[in-house]
Amino acid sequence: MILALAAVGGLVVGSFLNVVVHRVPRNQSLIRPASHCPACAAPIRFRHNVPVVSWVALGGRCADCRVRIPVRYPLVELATAALFVAITARFGVSWALPAYLYLAAIAVPLALIDLDVQRLPNKIVLPSYAIGAAxxxxxxxxxxxxxxIAAMTVLYGGYWLMAVLYPGGMGFGDVKLAGLLGLFLGWLGWSSVWIGTFTGFLLGGTVGIALLVTRRATGKTAIPFGPAMLAGGLLAVFAAAPLANWYFSVLYPAG
Structure with missing residues (x-):
């Protein structure tokens, strides 16, 4: 029952996150105007605003102008629901659950906005320090x-130093996100901090190499690092211990 409620809540939150992803980079209000079609500006009817179901029922098109609605909209809703279910299964009904549901909720728009416009908006990251701490x-x-708090300070300071020494490879949006992830991972333990950080660099490096090999990027291409940081952080939330054991076995194989 709890997991089912988490899934429904995730779908609803995911629907709102689609608005966040679209409007925050454009400095638009999240409240007004009401949800509408970007192509024809027709307001979205209440019956057409049901997560996933409405997209399927409308055939992925606007009810008024029939312009295609990107498949990313229902995918964001489903991904958020899946994260909410996984987080709820991980923490159960506990005081920690709201904090990590919030982390999952902001991870989705931050990753997508960074992919879209290569920016991690202060409007999301900075208030999340206070909300996460509370x-x-x-x-x-x-x-x-x-x-x-110690992990937040260490990661913020470490990423800040990298951004100063190598400004072409690290942005200050990444610095602020690193401190925020340090806050959430540090509460779980130092192993989560190190695993989340290392995995983020591993994922980011792997994607970068893949893009270079396939010639979809060059040495001068700016590649968003936020999604890799967030993915590494979420992996650490769920699997810090087994990942730490695996890393250790690779570095120090038995026999």
Missing amino acids: LLALTTDWTAAARA
């Missing part, structure tokens, strides 16, 4: 809270 404080685990 939600984690609900757990009243002050040892974990102190570790979270």
Whole structure:
């Protein structure tokens, strides 16, 4: 029952995140005007605003002008629902659950916006420091809270240094995101911090090499790093311990 509620909540939140992804980079209000077709500006009727179902029922087209609605819209809703179910299964009904549901919710638009416009908006990242800290404080685990603050400081400082020394390879949006991920991963433990950070670099490097090999990018092409950081952080939330054991076995094989 709890997982089913998480799935429904994820679909609803995912529908809102589509608005965030579209409007935040354009500095538009998230409230007004009401949801409408970008092509013909016709308001979206309430019955056409049901996550996933409406897209399928309309055949992926606007009910008024019949312009195609990108398949990314229902995929975002489904991905958010899947993340909410996974997070709920991971933490159960606990005081930590709201904090990590929030992390999952902001990870989706941040990754997509970074892919679209190569920017991690301050409007999402900066308030999330206060919101994340407040939600984690609900757990009243002050040892974990102190570790979270320390990890936030370490990752922010480390990424800031990299951005200063190598400005072409690291943006200050990545720096601010690193501190935020440090807050959430630090609460879980130092292994989550290191695994999340290392996995982010591993994923980012792998994608970069793949793009170079397939000639879809050159050495001067700016490649968004935020999605890799977020993916690494979420992987650490779910699997820090087994990933740490695997990394260790690769570095120090038995026998």
